[in-house]
Amino acid sequence: MIEKLYQQCIELTNKRWSSVVLQKAVTSSFSKRMISSYSKVYDINIAEVSKPLEEFTSLHDFFTRELQEDARPIDAGDALVSPVDAKVESFGHITDDMVFMVKGKAYCLEDLLGNEQRANAYRNGRYIVFYLSPADYHRMHSPVDAHVVRQYVLGQNSYPVNEMGLTFGKKPLSHNYRMVTQLQATNGVQMDFIKVGAMFVNSIALTNTSNEWVRGEEVGYFTFGSTVVMLFEQETVEFTENVVQGSMIRMGTAFANML
Numbered sequence: 168m169i170e171k172l173y174q175q176c177i178e179l180t181n182k183r184w185s186s187v188v189l190q191k192a193v194t195s196s197f198s199k200r201m202i203s204s205y206s207k208v209y210d211i212n213i214a215e216v217s218k219p220l221e222e223f224t225s226l227h228d229f230f231t232r233e234l235q236e237d238a239r240p241i242d243a244g245d246a247l248v249s250p251v252d253a254k255v256e257s258f259g260h261i262t263d264d265m266v267f268m269v270k271g272k273a274y275c276l277e278d279l280l281g282n283e284q285r286a287n288a289y290r291n292g293r294y295i296v297f298y299l300s301p302a303d304y305h306r307m308h309s310p311v312d313a314h315v316v317r318q319y320v321l322g323q324n325s326y327p328v329n330e331m332g333l334t335f336g337k338k339p340l341s342h343n344y345r346m347v348t349q350l351q352a353t354n355g356v357q358m359d360f361i362k363v364g365a366m367f368v369n370s371i372a373l374t375n376t377s378n379e380w381v382r383g384e385e386v387g388y389f390t391f392g393s394t395v396v397m398l399f400e401q402e403t404v405e406f407t408e409n410v411v412q413g414s415m416i417r418m419g420t421a422f423a424n425m426l
Contacts, residue, residue: 198226205229209302231305231372231388239304239419241383246407246421247311248383250360251395252304253297255414255422258406260293261398267294279396280347280359281321288357289398295406295422297395306388307362307395308418309380313350316357320346322364346371350380356403356425361396362387383419402426 192198202220206213206229213220215238223229242248257269265276265286276286299305322344344364351357362371370390380386404423409416416422 193227193230194225196225199224199228201226202229209300211302227390230301231390233306234304239308239417241419242421244421245425247404247423247425248308249297249416249418249420249422250308250310250386250397251297251299251306252418253299253395253416255410255412255416256296256298256394257412258293258295258410261289261291263291265290269296276398279345279361280398281319285349285359288400289359291401293399293404293406293423295397295410297397297416299389299393299395304418305390305393306374306418307386309375309382309384309386310360310397310422311350311352311358311380312382313352313358313380315378315380316349316351318346318348320344344371352425354425357400358403359396359398361398362389363394363396365389365393399423 202223205211205226206220215234217233217235220229223232239252257267259267261267261276266273267276268274276289277283280286346362348360348362349357350360364371371387371393372390373387375384375386404425406423407421409420410422
């Protein structure tokens with residue numbers, strides 16, 4: 168009953184007009200007045216922000232803020248590093264029938280990737296889901312030195328990807344607007360980096376449009392809270408000990424070793 172009611176409420180409000188209204192509100196010069204309160208409510212560390220709060224032109228400008236150069240050191244080893252500041256929402260094994268679980272919901276890789284051949288590549292592999300809250304730094308960085316094999320967009324609307332959305336929503340990770348980036352690391356290992364849009368807002372901006380990604384460099388940013396899903400082929404990576412469900416991880420921190 169709760170799940171049905173939740174889904175009906177979201178369907179009623181998640182329309183194109185609501186996206187337009189929200190976008191206009193947060194990009195307006197008036198929204199600049201909300202930055203100070205927003206940073207306090209979400210306990211954002213303004214000392215690491217790249218410029219003073221008064222220099223941001225809108226709430227959206229602050230939300231997509233850059234950080235000071237030394238705010239997120241990149242792990243010195245060869246491990247894959249977290250592409251975002253986020254909560255580790257879920258991680259583990261992909262089943263033989265190409266399914267993984269998040270909040271009790273089964274996600275089919277073919278639905279997520281929109282491609283049966285790519286889904287098959289991850290049979291018995293590994294997955295990890297990073298959830299970005301409205302408080303988090305929302306720029307994305309490359310987890311590894313890699314070549315972009317393919318990049319494409321799926322989905323149209325976006326539904327909440329927060330805890331309630333993942334629990335009661337209609338499998339938002341595989342139905343929301345999302346951008347899929349297929350990467351090939353320098354050692355030949357392939358992986359998928361999936362950027363999932365959040366409620367009402369489908370904005371996923373790329374700041375690196377080349378086919379080459381460098382470990383730790385910025386590649387894009389989200390507008391409002393969102394999620395990153397990463398997929399790995401069988402026996403290609405092993406998650407590090409700091410990867411714990413529900414724990415926070417910072418961009419640049421090692422999260423997996425390549426085997």
